[in-house]
Amino acid sequence: MAELSNQLMAVAVLAYLAAMVCYAAEYAFGSKSRIGRAAVRPARQLVGAGAPFDPPDEDLAEEAPRPDKKGEILGWVAVGFNIIALLLHLGALITRGIAADRMPWGNMYEYILSATFVGSAVWIGVLLRRPAIRHIGLFVTLALVLLLGADGMIAYTPVGPLVPALHSYWFVIHVSTIILASGIFLIGAVPATMFLIRDGYDKGKRRFPYSLGRNTPDATVLERLTFRLHAFAFPLFTFGALIAGPIWAEASWGRYWGWDPKEVWAFISWVVYASYLHARATPSVKRNVATWIALLGFATMLMNLFGVNLFFGGFHSYANAGGM
Amino acid sequence: MTVVEERPAPPAAPPPKLPYRLWVLLRNSWRQLTSMRTALVLLFLLAVAAIPGSIFPQRAVNEQKVSQYYQAHPSLAPWLQRFGGFEVYGSPWFASIYLLLFVSLIGCVLPRLRDHARALRQAPPDAPRRLDRLPLTAEADQTAAPGDVAKNAAKVLRSRHFRTKVREQEDGGWTVSAEKGYLKETGNLLFHFSLLAVLIGVGFGHWYGWHGDRILVAGADQGFCDSLAQYDDSTLGPRVDAADLPDFCLKLTDFHAAYQTTGQPKNFSATVAVTEGDGPAKTRTFTVNEPLRLHGANVHLIGHGYAVSLRYTDRYGVSQTKTVPFLPVDGMFTSEGVAQFPDVNIDPKTNKRDSTLQVGFEGRYLPTVGSDGSATSTYPAENAPALFLTAYRGDLGLDVGTPGSVYALDQGQIATGDLKNVSGARPHELKIGDSWTLDDGTKLEFLGTRPYATLAIRYDPTQTLVLAGAALGLLGLMLSLGGRRRRVWFRALPASPEGSGGTLLTAGGLPRTDYPGFADEFTQLVKAAEEGTP
Numbered sequence: 001m002a003e004l005s006n007q008l009m010a011v012a013v014l015a016y017l018a019a020m021v022c023y024a025a026e027y028a029f030g031s032k033s034r035i036g037r038a039a040v041r042p043a044r045q046l047v048g049a050g051a052p053f054d055p056p057d058e059d060l061a062e063e064a065p066r067p068d069k070k071g072e073i074l075g076w077v078a079v080g081f082n083i084i085a086l087l088l089h090l091g092a093l094i095t096r097g098i099a100a101d102r103m104p105w106g107n108m109y110e111y112i113l114s115a116t117f118v119g120s121a122v123w124i125g126v127l128l129r130r131p132a133i134r135h136i137g138l139f140v141t142l143a144l145v146l147l148l149g150a151d152g153m154i155a156y157t158p159v160g161p162l163v164p165a166l167h168s169y170w171f172v173i174h175v176s177t178i179i180l181a182s183g184i185f186l187i188g189a190v191p192a193t194m195f196l197i198r199d200g201y202d203k204g205k206r207r208f209p210y211s212l213g214r215n216t217p218d219a220t221v222l223e224r225l226t227f228r229l230h231a232f233a234f235p236l237f238t239f240g241a242l243i244a245g246p247i248w249a250e251a252s253w254g255r256y257w258g259w260d261p262k263e264v265w266a267f268i269s270w271v272v273y274a275s276y277l278h279a280r281a282t283p284s285v286k287r288n289v290a291t292w293i294a295l296l297g298f299a300t301m302l303m304n305l306f307g308v309n310l311f312f313g314g315f316h317s318y319a320n321a322g323g324m
Numbered sequence: 325m326t327v328v329e330e331r332p333a334p335p336a337a338p339p340p341k342l343p344y345r346l347w348v349l350l351r352n353s354w355r356q357l358t359s360m361r362t363a364l365v366l367l368f369l370l371a372v373a374a375i376p377g378s379i380f381p382q383r384a385v386n387e388q389k390v391s392q393y394y395q396a397h398p399s400l401a402p403w404l405q406r407f408g409g410f411e412v413y414g415s416p417w418f419a420s421i422y423l424l425l426f427v428s429l430i431g432c433v434l435p436r437l438r439d440h441a442r443a444l445r446q447a448p449p450d451a452p453r454r455l456d457r458l459p460l461t462a463e464a465d466q467t468a469a470p471g472d473v474a475k476n477a478a479k480v481l482r483s484r485h486f487r488t489k490v491r492e493q494e495d496g497g498w499t500v501s502a503e504k505g506y507l508k509e510t511g512n513l514l515f516h517f518s519l520l521a522v523l524i525g526v527g528f529g530h531w532y533g534w535h536g537d538r539i540l541v542a543g544a545d546q547g548f549c550d551s552l553a554q555y556d557d558s559t560l561g562p563r564v565d566a567a568d569l570p571d572f573c574l575k576l577t578d579f580h581a582a583y584q585t586t587g588q589p590k591n592f593s594a595t596v597a598v599t600e601g602d603g604p605a606k607t608r609t610f611t612v613n614e615p616l617r618l619h620g621a622n623v624h625l626i627g628h629g630y631a632v633s634l635r636y637t638d639r640y641g642v643s644q645t646k647t648v649p650f651l652p653v654d655g656m657f658t659s660e661g662v663a664q665f666p667d668v669n670i671d672p673k674t675n676k677r678d679s680t681l682q683v684g685f686e687g688r689y690l691p692t693v694g695s696d697g698s699a700t701s702t703y704p705a706e707n708a709p710a711l712f713l714t715a716y717r718g719d720l721g722l723d724v725g726t727p728g729s730v731y732a733l734d735q736g737q738i739a740t741g742d743l744k745n746v747s748g749a750r751p752h753e754l755k756i757g758d759s760w761t762l763d764d765g766t767k768l769e770f771l772g773t774r775p776y777a778t779l780a781i782r783y784d785p786t787q788t789l790v791l792a793g794a795a796l797g798l799l800g801l802m803l804s805l806g807g808r809r810r811r812v813w814f815r816a817l818p819a820s821p822e823g824s825g826g827t828l829l830t831a832g833g834l835p836r837t838d839y840p841g842f843a844d845e846f847t848q849l850v851k852a853a854e855e856g857t858p
Contacts, residue, residue: 161584164591168613224838231805238801243794252613254535254624254780256787257526259385259413264378271371275364277805282360300371312378314385 001099002159008092009113009152015085016120016145022078023138026071027215075134079127082137086124089117099159105175106162108309112151116144118183126187126225133217133225136194143190154310170248177240181233182301185273188229189298192291195222199288223287227280230294234273241266262316265304272297357424358431366425373421377412380404384411387557426523433516440509447489448503451813455832458813460843462850466827470816473827474498477814477853484849486812500814508837511803518797525790534560534569535782539649540596541631542576542774546647549573550621550781570620570783572600577607579628579775587656587703594625594777620783627652627778630659632689632711633771638668639681639764649776650689651731656701659689661731666722669766679719684743685768686733687713687751711770712751715762718743809836812849829854 093113097104104110123140127133162171194216201213216222245266246256257263276297279290308314340348356362381389390410394401408415455461466473474490477500481488486502493499536558540548548554550573552566560566578595593611600618610616616623629652637643650661662684669681692703693710719742721734737743746763754760754770761767811834819826831853833846 160586161588161590164589164612167591167611170613224840227838235798235802235805238798243791243798246794247791248613250787251615252624253626254615254622254782255784256790259377259382261378264374268371268374271367271374275367275371278360278367279364282364284361285364308378 001095005092005095005099005159008088008095009148012085012088012092013145013148013152015081015088016141016148019078019081019085020138020141020145022074022081023135023141026074026078027135027138029071029074075137078137078141079134082120082127082141083124085141086117086120089113089120093117096159100161102162103172103176105171105179106160106166107157108155108305109151109157111175111179112147112155112305114179115182115186116147116151118180119186120144120183122184122187122229123190126229130225133191133221135216136190136222139190139194140187143186147186150306154306165252168248168252170244170251174240174244174248177236177244181237181240182305184229184233184236185298185301188226188233189295191222191229192226192294192298195219195226195291196288196295198222199291223291226291226294230273230276230297234277237270237273242270260316261308261312261314262304265300265308269297269300269304272300354431357428360432363425363428363432366421366428369421370425373412373418376409380409380412382410382412384414422523426520429516429519433513436509437513440506440513443509444506448487448501448811450491450501451499451815451832455813455815455830458832458834460833460835460846462831462846464829464831464850464854465819466816466829466854467825468827470496470498470818470827473816473829473853474500474814476856477816477829477831478502480849480852480856481812495817497815497817499816502812503810504812505807505809505836507803508807508809509804511800511805511807514800515797515804516800518793518800521793522790522797525786525793529561529784529786529790531561531563532786533782533784534558534564535780537626538779538781539629539631539776540574540576540779541647541649541776542579543647544575546774547573547575555781570600570618572598572618572621574598574623574779576775576777579777581628581705581775583704589704592625592628594628596623622782624780624782625777626780629657629776629778630689630691630706630773631776632661632663632773634663634685635769635771636663636665636668636683637767637769638665638670638683639766640669640672642668642670642672644668645771647774649731654700655704657691657704658699658701659691660687661689662686662733664720664722664733666720679723680742681717682720682722683762683766684716684720684733685713686716687711689773706773709756709773711754713747713754713760713768714745714751715747715768716743717746717762717764807837808839808842810834810839810842810845811836812846814853 093104096110096113100106105114119140123137127137194213197209198213198216198219200210201216202219245263249258249263250256272293276290276293279285279293280287308316381393383390393404393410404410408417412418452458468476471492478488478490481500481502484504486504487506488500488502491499491501536552536555538548538555540546550569550571552558552560552569575597576594577597579592580595581592582590584590591611593609595607595609596616597605598608598616598618599605608616610623610625612625615625629649631647631649633645633647635643635645644665644667646663646665648661648663650659652659664682664684666682667677668683670677688699689709689711690699690701691705691709692701692707694700694702699712716733716738719737721737721743733743738745752760754768756770756772759767759769813832815830817828817830819828831846831850833842833849835842
């Protein structure tokens with residue numbers, strides 16, 4: 001079963017790669033497609049009484065002409081690969097869980113596997129509701145492939161049972177909410193990056209990486225998506241890291257907060273994401289400044305995942321099984 | 325105050341008086357401090373200031389690692405010490421950041437609380453003159469009279485939980501003002517006040533809480549009672565006195581550990597006999613994630629190991645037995661420790677202690693000796709236990725009064741030659757039951773081992789307050805992030821100046837927060853108001 005999980009994992013990465021190639025092909029060969037254009041919408045809407053109102057960001061695409069059939073097909077092939085990859089990813093997680101006879105969240109390898117799955121699932125969910133953002137799929141799959149590759153190379157751990165410190169139902173609550181939050185933060189970081197690129201492109205910057213902004217959805221669409229993903233993930237992260245974690249820590253280690261390196265960096269991430277939400281709610285702070293803060297928040301999450309696990313150790317060192 | 329001179333005011337404004345200038349300075353500083361920009365900067369500083377605590381070892385987390393750091397970086401460590409690098413989260417600079425942040429927070433949320441309380445008591449403001457300037461607008465002709473149309477619209481809004489106010493205007497028209505989503509601001513305020521509650525809770529917990537660590541070896545002769553002297557290590561809050569500790573005693577009657585074949589632990593549990601106050605002894609079992617909760621203290625199982633029982637018989641035939649915990653150094657419980665016998669080899673005739681004849685044994689205990697003869701254990705349970713000891717004789721250095729580790733011999737004494745190795749370079753191997761005769765004819769017997777449990781005993785009186793604060797904060801956060809404040813106005817004007825025959829109904833909507841679905845809601849509201857069906 002463990003072997004099957006590893007094979008599914010490898011195939012899933014290949015499927016993500018295939019999706020990435022197709023997204024990239026659409027990106028490169030489709031000129032500014034209908035999607036990029038359609039996402040541009042008037043800032044203010046006037047509604048006639050009783051007239052059906054088009055909700056923002058959706059369905060507007062239908063009104064635009066379709067100049068680019070080939071890119072369109074490539075794009076949907078990419079989405080197809082992406083969905084196949086997601087299913088394989090799910091299979092890898094389930095078989096891993098069956099092999100270990102527990103929730104597959106016991107070490108760093110399984111953690112990244114789960115968090116990227118959440119990210120991928122949220123991405124597909126958002127994509128199906130708002131097809132207009134398909135163009136950032138290239139960067140979503142790129143992020144997923146990079147993380148999964150790093151996971152397999154740096155963090156791979158054979159299937160094993162949990163150390164006694166993890167024998168608690170808080171394990172399920174604490175870890176699952178943090179995995180959910182991390183996955184959504186991960187997907188939130190993609191439109192955040194794309195917003196910054198697009199924003200630069202709109203301001204006339206044309207060198208790399210701003211040149212990538214040519215084909216992305218409209219800046220306001222990206223910015224709003226960024227905010228909504230973060231606004232959803234932040235309370236989850238608050239609950240997982242700052243409530244469920246301390247409750248468990250109190251039962252297990254006798255103190256609810258002890259400034260363990262993992263706790264320090266969770267605190268830092270929380271403060272940075274809180275700054276993002278504050279900055280975004282403040283009119284005098286520019287949206288691109290706020291978005292930079294969101295990306296900084298994701299950098300602190302990555303630091304907590306790789307930096308703390310690999311260099312600092314501390315109480316949360318379950319990355320390598322063993323010890324109490 | 326100076327005396328005000330009696331003369332007409334000069335044409336130019338007089339330079340402001342010092343108290344006034346001070347007042348302006350104070351007021352501007354306060355405004356600066358409570359501005360969002362400052363709050364953002366302080367939040368960033370807080371995040372940055374927290375980083376050193378994850379890089380340098382912290383006293384509150386691991387005292388031992390701090391000493392190791394001192395040895396590894398002898399020139400850097402004192403400087404770090406000076407700037408609080410080993411106590412980042414208790415340092416004045418860290419405190420100054422979060423205290424400023426909280427002052428800024430109070431300065432920001434108190435006026436908002438006042439405004440929000442006012443908004444909750446007041447009706448929504450009257451419609452602006454030009455509804456068609458609003459982000460969402462609609463228009464319709466109605467046959468009913470303006471007053472009825474307005475009341476209908478108000479009914480629709482009220483049934484959808486808008487706070488609604490109908491006003492009759494002087495020009496014969498009617499306006500309906502409605503607002504919804506007050507919970508957003510309520511949640512926002514709740515979140516920030518909860519943060520204050522958490523800070524206060526953490527502060528009081530620090531003042532009135534205490535904690536101590538203790539290694540408890542199994543056996544009736546190894547009991548522990550809750551008093552400061554009996555802890556291996558303890559910290560009392562500034563407002564806690566040694567006499568405040570609750571009265572209880574623990575004896576470890578059983579310790580159970582199970583392992584995988586790989587040596588990875590499966591589960592642990594400790595069984596203790598507890599006496600609280602004058603009560604009877606009760607048997608309780610607790611494990612890693614389920615602490616023993618007593619009145620006024622929680623006992624947490626945070627580790628375990630083996631204590632080695634040794635009997636030393638000196639040159640006068642007097643024997644002493646000691647059971648000493650050995651500390652595990654790896655996951656297979658290769659354990660290191662020391663047994664010191666300072667009060668041995670006392671001549672019964674003179675009854676005087678000869679400090680050159682004290683004895684100490686240092687070495688390793690391996691619960692399972694591997695077949696390859698390496699000095700580390702191969703399995704954490706006691707499958708093939710053996711003890712490897714080196715004997716020392718001389719002055720153990722215990723009388724000097726400098727606190728040293730009880731798990732190692734005084735290396736200074738060995739360096740000066742006051743304490744000599746008397747058993748050779750190779751440690752002597754002892755199986756359980758073996759006895760070992762030293763060069764001077766004295767004898768050491770390895771009687772066996774007993775398990776011990778490492779206990780963390782803690783009391784934090786404000787834990788519940790902090791948890792409640794955090795839970796309320798989360799609730800507030802969700803309301804604040806999920807809430808959507810919006811205003812809707814209707815204006816019903818007579819269609820013709822004489823006031824008969826119909827109404828011109830205009831509507832305007834203003835989302836006060838980012839709310840993409842508002843256009844849908846507005847359309848439905850207008851439709852319902854036209855049809856008069858709530």
